[in-house]
Amino acid sequence: MSQQSHEHERDRPTGADVLDRLAGDTCVQPTCDGTLDRQPFKGTDAVVCDDCGTPPVRVWEVADD
Numbered sequence: 001m002s003q004q005s006h007e008h009e010r011d012r013p014t015g016a017d018v019l020d021r022l023a024g025d026t027c028v029q030p031t032c033d034g035t036l037d038r039q040p041f042k043g044t045d046a047v048v049c050d051d052c053g054t055p056p057v058r059v060w061e062v063a064d065d
């Protein structure tokens with residue numbers, strides 16, 4: 001996986017932690033059977049459903065305190 005982001009390549013412990021917890025969960029869509037997978041979404045870290053592509057959470061600039 002190549003991560004070429006430079007704008008958002010900062011410390012983001014809170015966001016990463018949230019994403020780690022969400023990854024592997026089932027999709028938020030009741031009609032979907034997909035699994036949430038960590039991947040960039042529009043240049044930000046996110047988790048999106050690997051089936052329908054729904055991003056339940058996106059992390060932009062996260063203040064870590």
Ligand SMILES: [Zn+2]
Pocket residue numbers: 027028029032033034035049050051052053054
């Ligand atoms: Zn889905």
